Amino acid sequence: MILAPPTDPNHPNDHTLVEHHDDPTHPAYLIPELCRGFYTLGWVTGTGGGISIRKGENVYLAPSGVQKEKIEPRDLFVLTLKERDFLRWPVHKPLKQSACTPLFYNAYDLRNAGACIHTHSQHAVMATLLWPGSEFRISHQEMIKGMRRGGTGTAMSYLDTLVIPIIENTPDEEDLREGLEEAMRKYPDAPAVLVRRHGTYSWGPDAERAKGQAECLDYLLEVAVKMKLAGMETVGLQQ
Numbered sequence: 001m002i003l004a005p006p007t008d009p010n011h012p013n014d015h016t017l018v019e020h021h022d023d024p025t026h027p028a029y030l031i032p033e034l035c036r037g038f039y040t041l042g043w044v045t046g047t048g049g050g051i052s053i054r055k056g057e058n059v060y061l062a063p064s065g066v067q068k069e070k071i072e073p074r075d076l077f078v079l080t081l082k083e084r085d086f087l088r089w090p091v092h093k094p095l096k097q098s099a100c101t102p103l104f105y106n107a108y109d110l111r112n113a114g115a116c117i118h119t120h121s122q123h124a125v126m127a128t129l130l131w132p133g134s135e136f137r138i139s140h141q142e143m144i145k146g147m148r149r150g151g152t153g154t155a156m157s158y159l160d161t162l163v164i165p166i167i168e169n170t171p172d173e174e175d176l177r178e179g180l181e182e183a184m185r186k187y188p189d190a191p192a193v194l195v196r197r198h199g200t201y202s203w204g205p206d207a208e209r210a211k212g213q214a215e216c217l218d219y220l221l222e223v224a225v226k227m228k229l230a231g232m233e234t235v236g237l238q239q
């Protein structure tokens with residue numbers, strides 16, 4: 001259970017945790033930078049979608065309901081991995097941590113991920129409409145090699161079939177948590193979960209590899225949608 005930031009004025013709020021604006025490997029720098037990139041891809045438009053990064057035992061989160069491409073380090077939240085205690089939160093304006101927080105924690109708790117990405121990619125939305133069941137499948141695509149088993153395991157092969165579970169959307173983002181956990185437990189090799197009419201959750205051992213996998217996944221979803229609309233099968237070698 002994740003609460004709102006502490007209201008007790010004596011509760012420690014360690015702003016030094018986000019004072020690394022110039023270190024390109026630090027989450028305080030990376031989250032704003034990656035969100036700007038994801039915005040240009042159409043993954044985080046209209047304030048939805050986002051990314052969380054874990055640095056050791058600390059989890060960095062963006063605020064909820066803001067223009068994700070305009071996030072600054074001072075807007076970020078830092079929570080502990082285990083107890084989900086607030087270590088740092090913004091004080092320059094009233095902000096709440098992303099509604100995706102419990103879903104990002106699924107990737108940390110169940111996959112030992114170093115980063116988790118949530119997109120509102122239209123390729124994902126279209127794929128969930130064209131694959132009405134509970135699984136998306138694709139094989140014989142070079143970009144499958146960019147995916148890892150379970151998101152944090154070994155690299156997949158060109159000869160592997162990529163299987164991604166699809167869960168149904170809920171009116172509130174937080175309520176996706178249980179369905180996402182169920183899908184992650186049922187599909188231990190899946191490097192992502194698709195949310196019907198909504199988007200993707202994917203993760204990786206660190207921010208760089210999470211980004212790479214999210215890009216490969218989006219590419220595969222786009223190709224798959226085009227293949228399906230062209231009347232082609234996405235599994236096997238049928239032309």
Ligand SMILES: CSC[C@@H](O)[C@@H](O)C(=O)COP(=O)(O)O
Pocket residue numbers: 046047048049050062063064065066097098099100118173
């Ligand atoms: C167009 S708003 C969509 C959001 O409510 C939701 O889908 C989402 O991704 C959560 O975003 P957040 O702003 O991080 O709380």
Ligand SMILES: [Zn+2]
Pocket residue numbers: 048049118119120173198199
């Ligand atoms: Zn969303």
